[in-house]
């Protein structure tokens with residue numbers, strides 16, 4: 354695996370939007386042929402609920418993720434790795 358995306362699945366982040374964010378990440382990886390290269394991991398609450406929803410990509414932590422920022426973040430990390 355070249356990269357790892359960790360998605361907080363604690364109840365706060367889940368309710369704040371990580372359920373939709375997880376779906377979006379899965380779709381993004383699939384659509385861009387990246388599912389074999391990126392490991393997707395669910396985390397328990399990491400005690401940063403007030404900053405959630407939280408995700409980490411290759412040890413870079415992102416907070417307050419919504420659909421728009423998530424797509425930008427995914428493009429930043431994986432835009433060049435996409436398979437045509």
Ligand code: FES
Nearest residue numbers: 363366398401402
């Ligand atoms: S639920 Fe995500 S940090 Fe607590």
